[in-house]
Amino acid sequence: MTLLYPLQSLAAHPARLSPDYRSTVKRSPSRPLIPIRHTLSELTGPVYGHETVREHDNDLTIQAKGEPLGERIIVHGHVLDEDGRGVPNTLVELWQANACGRYVHVVDQHPAPLDPNFTGAGRTQSDASGYYKFITIKPGAYPWGNHHNAWRPAHIHFSVFGHSFVSRLVTQMYFPGDPLFPFDPIFNSVTDEKARMRMVSSFDLENTKPEWALCYRFDIVLRGQSATPMETK
Amino acid sequence: MSNQRPDGVTPSQTVGPYFKYGLTPNGEYEWNDAFTNNLLTPDVSGDRIRVEGKVFDGDGAVVVDCMLEIWQADGQGRFSDPQDKRALPNSSFKGFGRCGTDKTGGYAFDTIKPGSVPDPDGNPQAPHILLAVFARGMLLHLYTRIYFDDEAGNAGDPVLAQVPADRRATLIATRQTGNAYTFDVHLQGDRETVFFDV
Ligand SMILES: [Fe+2]
Numbered sequence: 001m002t003l004l005y006p007l008q009s010l011a012a013h014p015a016r017l018s019p020d021y022r023s024t025v026k027r028s029p030s031r032p033l034i035p036i037r038h039t040l041s042e043l044t045g046p047v048y049g050h051e052t053v054r055e056h057d058n059d060l061t062i063q064a065k066g067e068p069l070g071e072r073i074i075v076h077g078h079v080l081d082e083d084g085r086g087v088p089n090t091l092v093e094l095w096q097a098n099a100c101g102r103y104v105h106v107v108d109q110h111p112a113p114l115d116p117n118f119t120g121a122g123r124t125q126s127d128a129s130g131y132y133k134f135i136t137i138k139p140g141a142y143p144w145g146n147h148h149n150a151w152r153p154a155h156i157h158f159s160v161f162g163h164s165f166v167s168r169l170v171t172q173m174y175f176p177g178d179p180l181f182p183f184d185p186i187f188n189s190v191t192d193e194k195a196r197m198r199m200v201s202s203f204d205l206e207n208t209k210p211e212w213a214l215c216y217r218f219d220i221v222l223r224g225q226s227a228t229p230m231e232t233k
Numbered sequence: 234m235s236n237q238r239p240d241g242v243t244p245s246q247t248v249g250p251y252f253k254y255g256l257t258p259n260g261e262y263e264w265n266d267a268f269t270n271n272l273l274t275p276d277v278s279g280d281r282i283r284v285e286g287k288v289f290d291g292d293g294a295v296v297v298d299c300m301l302e303i304w305q306a307d308g309q310g311r312f313s314d315p316q317d318k319r320a321l322p323n324s325s326f327k328g329f330g331r332c333g334t335d336k337t338g339g340y341a342f343d344t345i346k347p348g349s350v351p352d353p354d355g356n357p358q359a360p361h362i363l364l365a366v367f368a369r370g371m372l373l374h375l376y377t378r379i380y381f382d383d384e385a386g387n388a389g390d391p392v393l394a395q396v397p398a399d400r401r402a403t404l405i406a407t408r409q410t411g412n413a414y415t416f417d418v419h420l421q422g423d424r425e426t427v428f429f430d431v
Contacts, residue, residue, distance in 0.1 A: 159248075172249075
């Protein structure tokens with residue numbers, strides 16, 4: 001299968017300079033990017049062996065001696081290309097704050113407790129149909145210094161590879177109905193509402209496990225289209 | 234899974250300041266590294282090199298919470314990916330590396346000098362490494378290329394030819410003593426690195 005990566009697909013992304021998110025002001029290029037044709041360098045990408053992911057790396061609730069505190073959740077979905085085909089065997093990495101909104105990272109000084117039983121890092125590989133699944137803890141909101149009383153909506157960071165180096169994606173998954181949405185400049189850096197909502201998971205009652213864990217569905221759509229456009233039904 | 238065509242891609246968001254324990258723990262956190270900054274494998278052929286440098290923001294301040302990823306061909310110019318139909322992998326060289334910047338904004342990759350890779354018309358490109366730059370304050374990563382100052386092929390490279398002459402040097406790593414090359418990344422400003430719209 002030959003995939004194309006039209007630049008139009010990039011329109012969904014935030015502007016690199018989004019001044020409401022203050023750190024973008026000195027970290028975004030001031031000169032226009034130079035368009036170049038995709039060569040083999042851009043159209044290929046890393047392939048991983050089974051050694052990259054260990055058996056329980058997708059379950060963040062069993063990495064320590066005890067169980068982490070907080071609301072246990074299942075996060076699952078498909079990694080898809082722009083035609084809706086599953087992206088098989090691709091690496092999905094995840095990292096997040098604990099239930100109190102605190103990261104293990106040494107720079108995070110938010111005065112909320114660390115959980116000795118929760119690191120907040122996981123990874124998995126999508127299966128042949130592009131499906132992936134994590135078991136984790138619902139992360140808490142946390143404050144940051146961007147502006148007065150700035151709080152990040154609860155989110156899980158995702159890193160996904162896909163078919164080529166230009167399909168690489170780092171994003172954040174949000175939870176439906178978060179009251180912090182209107183006030184978060186990172187979330188709102190995606191100006192198109194439909195595109196923004198693609199970062200919001202949906203509550204999945206059907207796959208919620210009775211007496212055990214709520215489930216959220218998060219499909220991740222990467223760049224990549226068929227050379228000949230698919231028929232839409 | 235539905236067979237419906239999605240509305241579009243999932244938008245990018247910043248890697249943020251706290252990725253290290255998940256993406257580049259490097260012995261400082263207990264999580265294991267999926268990738269490191271050392272691409273060398275015992276059986277790899279080619280010239281072993283180190284590419285190192287620092288990342289700077291628009292004020293010239295070092296960026297200490299940056300993640301860099303590289304993707305490159307092997308010494309014969311072949312990618313370790315079945316989509317490269319020419320590939321005849323003769324080693325376990327993967328061609329992918331990841332490095333977080335340190336307290337001085339510095340990074341380094343140990344790898345091999347890539348061979349020449351053809352462009353879509355079959356013309357040779359000069360040896361180069363693709364570099365993706367992620368950081369807090371970057372909502373979408375940037376792509377650039379690392380070329381080498383001791384490669385005669387740079388003069389005929391079709392990508393370098395598209396870059397204004399006065400900015401071309403930002404894409405070219407300079408050879409130091411030994412096998413090391415220096416390649417600094419300037420996210421913004423007078424010395425801004427050329428980034429590609431790919
Ligand atoms: Fe975060």
